[in-house]
Amino acid sequence: MKEENDVYAFGVDIGGTTVKLGLFDESGSVLEKWEIPTRKENGGENILPDVAKSILAKMDQKGITTREVRGIGVGAPGAVDEEGTMVGGAVNLGWSVLNIPKIMSQYVDIPVKANNDANVAALGEMWQGGGKGYSNMVAVTLGTGVGGGIIVGGKILTGATGAGGEIGHIHLEDEETECCGCKKKGCLEQYASATGIVRLAKRRLAKDDAYSILRDGEVTAKTVFDAVKAGDKVAVEIAEQFGEYLGKGLAAVAAVVNPEVFVIGGGVSKAGTILLSFVEPAFQKYVFYPCANAQFKLATLGNDAGIYGAAALVLK
C-alpha cells in the first residue's frame, strides 16, 4: 500500500544511443528501471520531450502523482553548469547550448536538476555504490576515455565551466608524439583508457620479440588483464606501465582535493582487484604523505551509476 507521504524521484542518464531511466524511492532503492532510444535527429530536439513523456507514462502506470515526486535528476554527456545549462552543448546528442531544467519544465511540473554524466555517476557510486559511506571521493571511469567525478563534502565539484573532475586530461608525458582527443599530447587518458592500454601494449610488443600470449590475437584492455592473470610477463609489464601513469595522475589529484577514497569504474575496471594492485603501489610512490591514506575501491553500480546519481541529485 502506498502511503500519503511516499516520496519518489526519477534518475535519468542520457547517452548517445539510449536514455536510461530509474524510478527511486527516497531511501535510494530503485523500484523500476527501463530505457528509451535517444533520438538524435533534428539537433536532438526530441530527447528531453521523450524523457518527460516516458516519466509521465510511468507515473500514470504506477498511479504516482506529481506531488509525490520530489524531482527528476538528469545526467548528460557534456559540461553542465550549476544552473543545468549545457554550456558547450552535447555533440553526441546533436545538442547546442540549452538549459535542461528549463526545457523539461515545458513538459512536467516537477523540479529538475542536471549535471554532467560522469559527475552524476560519481555521485551515484558515493550514494549507493563503491563509495558508500564516504563524502570526499574521486570517481575514475576507465572506458573509451578516462573520466572523473569529484565529490567534496557530499556534493559534486562542478567547476567554473562544468569541467571539474576532467582528470583524464592531466598532462603526464612530455615524450608523447600522438595527439589525445583533446588535441594536446601526453594526457593520462592516452595511457589509462581502454584504448590507452592498447596503445601501451602495442608499443611494448613492438619493442622486441619477447614471448607473449598477446601476440596471438586482437589486443584489448581485457586481453591484457586476462594475460596478466595468466602470468604473461609482457602483459605484466604493460599493466605496470598503465599503473604507473594512473597512479601518478591520481597522486596529483590527491594533492589537490585530498579525497578519502578513489572509486574506479568503467569497462577497464571489469579486470577486477588485480587492476588496483598495479595502481596503488604507483600512487604510493608519488603521493604527498598526508594524502596517502586514500582508499581504492572498485565501482559496483556499473551502467546503473548514472541513474542512481541522477536520482541523488534531487534526493540527497
Next chain:
Amino acid sequence: MKEENDVYAFGVDIGGTTVKLGLFDESGSVLEKWEIPTRKENGGENILPDVAKSILAKMDQKGITTREVRGIGVGAPGAVDEEGTMVGGAVNLGWSVLNIPKIMSQYVDIPVKANNDANVAALGEMWQGGGKGYSNMVAVTLGTGVGGGIIVGGKILTGATGAGGEIGHIHLEDEETECCGCKKKGCLEQYASATGIVRLAKRRLAKDDAYSILRDGEVTAKTVFDAVKAGDKVAVEIAEQFGEYLGKGLAAVAAVVNPEVFVIGGGVSKAGTILLSFVEPAFQKYVFYPCANAQFKLATLGNDAGIYGAAALVLK
C-alpha cells in the same frame, strides 16, 4: 557612535614567530591590526591563551562586548580538519594534535573556527584581495615552499585530512635526484618555490659559461626576476623553466577543480606581472581546453591575507 547591531570579527593568523591579529567589521574592513609574539616553549601551550587574552584586551579597550563579536577565525600552520582539529599537530609551533576551537572556548565565550593558514589566506584573497568577485579560485603561494588553497563555491576545500590544495607536492619531474621536503622527488615545489628557482638557476648557470649578471652575486628568486627585467638571457631561460613547471602543475590543478581564477602570491610573486608572463603560456600549452579561460591574478593582501581569511571564516 557604535550601534547596537554592530558586528565584529577577529581574524588570527598564527605563524612560527608572530601571531597576527585583526579586528574586522562585518563588511570586511579591517579596523585595527596588531601582532603578538608566538611563544613556542612548552609545546606551544601559551599560544592560544595569549591569543584569547589579546582579543579580550582589545575588546576591553574598544568597549566591544562578547555579544557584538560574531566569531574568531584562526589560521594555523598545519593540516586542520573540518572540526578545527590540527590532525598532525604543528611542528613549527611545538603543538601536538589539538582542537583549536575547544581550547579557545576555555578562555573566550565566542564561536571559533579554524583552518590551515594557506587555505585561510586563499579565502582572504577571494574575499578582499586578488580573487575578489570570484567564488571558484585556486590560491598559489610561492614562498619558501609552494602552498595552495582551493575555494569551491566560496568555501575552502579542506580535504579528508586537511591536505586539500597542497599543490606544491604534485609530481612533475621523473629525472629529479634531490629530495623535496616531503621526501619524494620531483615535486612542483622543487622548481616553483623561492628555493626552487635558485635550484633551477644554479643548474642553468653550471651548464655552460654563457654570460649572465646572475654570476656576479648571490642568486635568489628576486635577483633572477630582476635580471629578467634587465633583459638577461640566461635569467629568461630560468624563468621559462620555472614557468614551464608551474604552468604544467596549474594545468593539472585546472583539470581537477576547473577554477575561474588563479591568484598567485607569496614572496616570489613580488616580481609582479612579469612572473605571470612566464606561467600563462605554459599553462595554455598543457591545459584541457574547457578549463583554459582561467584568469591569472596577483595576490594583493600580502601578509594580511591570513587575518582577512580568518575573519572571513566567521563572517562569510
